[in-house]
Amino acid sequence: MLVIAAGLLALVGVSLLTLKLGAVELSWADVFQGLSSDSDPLARNIVWQIRFPRLIDGMLIGAALAVAGALLQGVTRNPLADPTILGVTAAAGLASATAIVINPQIPQWGIAASCAVGGVSGAGVLYFIAYRGSVSPVRLALAGVALSAFFGAAIVGLLSSSRTFLQTSLGFLAGGLYGSEWRDFRAMLPYLVPGFAGAVLLSGRLNILSLGDDVAAGLGVMTDRTRLAILVVVGVLTAAAVATAGLVSFVGLVCPHLARYTVGSDNRVLIPVSALYGALLVSCADLTAKLLISPSELPMGIITAGVGAPFLLYLVRFRE
């Protein structure tokens, strides 16, 4: 409980800093005025139209990716599972890039919808390939890596052959929240609400699933259907994140591990705590990305990968 309280406190702290710090200097009074009233148009616009929606978007995509990672790690019983590593992110990204190439002026909800189709299809392909007969972590990892490479290559191919993407495609590939606003929030919501709800509802069954298929079946859980449902939720959550922030990596890998380390592996607790850590990680990463070379900014995904990649190396080297 202490950990959760500390996490929430940290999230509040980062949120306040995010609202306070940026390319334009604002006082705390400006920040609160900007949040609460229209009286100072500049503070209002910067705090309420630029910083606040971006903060909310960041927390939501962090939570979405972390929950997707927790679900994937649970359902595959593989500590290395993550939407990026298993190709779900790339599948959603490919769908998004394709949609933008077909119609460069596609509205944000259209991008979100394409991502959802891509993410769920990617998860479906993963399911189809990796779950014939028994669960094999090796087969799953191989299939995921192959899918990730395949979709990733398709994205780069698409980006380099199309005229729609130029400089901004870097931000998309690395993942970032540059320019994200209320519009993105509204476009994500129809996917995030059922996604998070599904994750919470399925967390109990995910616990049973982790006892092994035979035991789970004995306890009345329809293992295959549950897995498929979980993968669909993973696809939807990942898609919402990709639609807003591009290919952000490693959030889904790191956060569930941190959560497992702090609250144990009961998915009913693990999933909400992962969400909290995801929100915290992405909002910290985004704040860093904004401030590091201000007034220019780095793609936020560089920071999450900078934290996530060493963590993966640690897992590979020192853990089971």
Next chain:
Amino acid sequence: MLYSGNLRQEPYKKEDLIGMIGFKQRFPRLLAVSASVLLVMAFAASCGGDDDDDATAGGTTAAPGTSQASPAAAYPVKVTDMLGRSVEIKAKPLVIVAISPTAVELVYAAGGTIVGRSGSVNFPEAAKQAKEVGTAYQPNFEQILALKPDLVVADSVIHAQPSLRKPLEDLPVTVIFAGADSYQKVLDGLTLMGKVLDSKSTTDKVIAEIQKAKEDAKKAIAGKPVTAVAIIADRDQTLYAAKNASYSGDILAQLGITNPAATLPDAGPFPGYATLAPEKLIQFNPDFIFAITPAPPPAPRLAALMPQIPPFKGLKAVTTNKVVDADVELYLQAPGPRIINAFKAVAAAVSAP
């Protein structure tokens, strides 16, 4: 190099000064200008944004209610920007942020000044004093708003992609998109900016100068059967040739120069440019090669490299010393009113003995 240093800035500098004077004097002077002129303007404005109505006959029919002797009488004006958006300019924009080199130059050519600009702006000199608000490809929205602009001029070429266009459109200030990737678009951009800043006479002058520069250049190279390609090299040494859909390709085409690369299939990441296989260049063997180096010095200049690359040593343009180091700003990075200099530079290079 031999031409770009001098010709580049001189003629436009003068025009810029005219524009500046025009702006500073025009604004207060409008107070005193006779009502009929205001009426004509008001009428032209009310005629709607996108026609280039001279409105010479309209003066008498304009509504008398708009004849208040105030400079605001020409406003509000409705314009259609270069992304086809209908934008209402409520009052004469005085605090302007322009976020691409083209946008900045269009504003200055129309007699305006800016308080904020994108990072890479080098021209006109006065614009460098303006505060930097991010780069053209990553404008900083907070800094733009902090300047409290009453107009943001975005680039209809650079900022057309949704990831930039949407947040710009959502800024709580008036935003217009103006840009250029062809000769005609430069003129369109000037016309638009003339309406936005109520300085049609200034922009008409610039347009006339551009048209004259084009005709002069055409005359200078008339009768000379010329083939030329404009090429750029990126950092991995891939060559790209300008097709007619690109700004530099259009400059060649406008002058009646035959561009053998025009028929290449679209390939590569740059709109309007096609990846150019070295053997294709040898096959084209153009009379002139305009070599554009996007990377800033001390990166080696493409024009200097060409003669050193063995397969290119036999090219006609190389043996006759007709590989021209073309100014990257003029031909690639800052399409705009300085197209005058681009025309002059091409004409000077082609008509040189």
